Amino acid sequence: FSPARAADSGAGPVVIAHRGASAYAPENTLAAVDKAAELGVEWVENDVQRTKDGELVVLHDDSLQRTTDVEEVFPDRAPWKVKDFTAAEIARLDAGSWFDPAYAGARVPTLEQFVHRVERYDQKLLLELKNPQLYPGIERQTLKVLSNEGWLDREHVRNRLIVQSFGADSVRTVHELKPAVKTGFLGTPPVADLPSYAAFTDQINPSYGSLTADYVDAVHALRGAHGKRLEVFTWTVNDAENARRVDGYGVDGIITNTPDVVQEAVDG
Ligand code: G3P
Numbered sequence: 001f002s003p004a005r006a007a008d009s010g011a012g013p014v015v016i017a018h019r020g021a022s023a024y025a026p027e028n029t030l031a032a033v034d035k036a037a038e039l040g041v042e043w044v045e046n047d048v049q050r051t052k053d054g055e056l057v058v059l060h061d062d063s064l065q066r067t068t069d070v071e072e073v074f075p076d077r078a079p080w081k082v083k084d085f086t087a088a089e090i091a092r093l094d095a096g097s098w099f100d101p102a103y104a105g106a107r108v109p110t111l112e113q114f115v116h117r118v119e120r121y122d123q124k125l126l127l128e129l130k131n132p133q134l135y136p137g138i139e140r141q142t143l144k145v146l147s148n149e150g151w152l153d154r155e156h157v158r159n160r161l162i163v164q165s166f167g168a169d170s171v172r173t174v175h176e177l178k179p180a181v182k183t184g185f186l187g188t189p190p191v192a193d194l195p196s197y198a199a200f201t202d203q204i205n206p207s208y209g210s211l212t213a214d215y216v217d218a219v220h221a222l223r224g225a226h227g228k229r230l231e232v233f234t235w236t237v238n239d240a241e242n243a244r245r246v247d248g249y250g251v252d253g254i255i256t257n258t259p260d261v262v263q264e265a266v267d268g
């Protein structure tokens with residue numbers, strides 16, 4: 001049994017720009033999407049959280065401290081949690097200067113803004129629900145935004161959208177709310193538990209460090225269970241050697257800060 005890859009056509013794994021092309025532009029900003037497009041990357045990953053007044057925004061950490069100038073703008077608001085700031089307050093922050101002064105003025109995008117930018121380039125979106133335990137109902141809310149943006153139509157759902165999370169309950173909820181939307185579970189469940197995950201997720205997305213060919217085969221062996229095509233997108237691979245290693249295991253996708261490096265490695 002030799003499972004075919006998701007990318008099919010023998011083309012190797014798909015390459016996903018992690019938080020946008022985040023080695024080259026500030027993570028999770030529109031500039032990082034632009035950079036991914038410039039590099040010809042088909043897929044973009046992002047992290048979605050919620051503000052105090054209920055807006056969905058794109059940011060990795062649960063605090064604004066590392067990737068914005070929030071400490072300067074709001075010095076008395078430590079520990080600067082996303083959930084304690086309004087969307088208007090977050091919109092004032094500079095999310096680019098910490099990375100490089102050339103990106104001064106980059107903003108923390110709303111989910112809508114991020115999706116618009118991905119759509120502009122006809123890219124595909126690997127959307128992560130980050131820290132879902134902090135944001136009750138974020139699954140339904142995210143699906144609503146995606147629907148409003150036209151991202152739950154047949155074409156997007158079939159080819160251009162995956163919703164993933166470290167939170168198994170969150171992934172299950174997305175699957176139950178909209179079974180047509182592809183989902184991914186971030187982590188490496190024991191092989192014996194994989195069949196129960198296959199009930200609600202289309203992907204098992206493990207960290208690359210301890211990933212083995214046997215594990216990838218174990219996920220692929222479940223193909224057909226619950227009518228799904230079980231895939232593996234691994235993260236976060238930023239060098240050619242590891243990209244070639246996981247490519248050799250038959251992974252379906254490689255999530256990377258350096259999509260140009262990984263694409264070249266798997267093409268070569
Ligand atoms: O897409 C996988 C990866 O993003 C998970 O880890 O911490 O970078 O969100 P993290």
Ligand code: CA
Pocket residue numbers: 045046047128
């Ligand atoms: Ca992420």
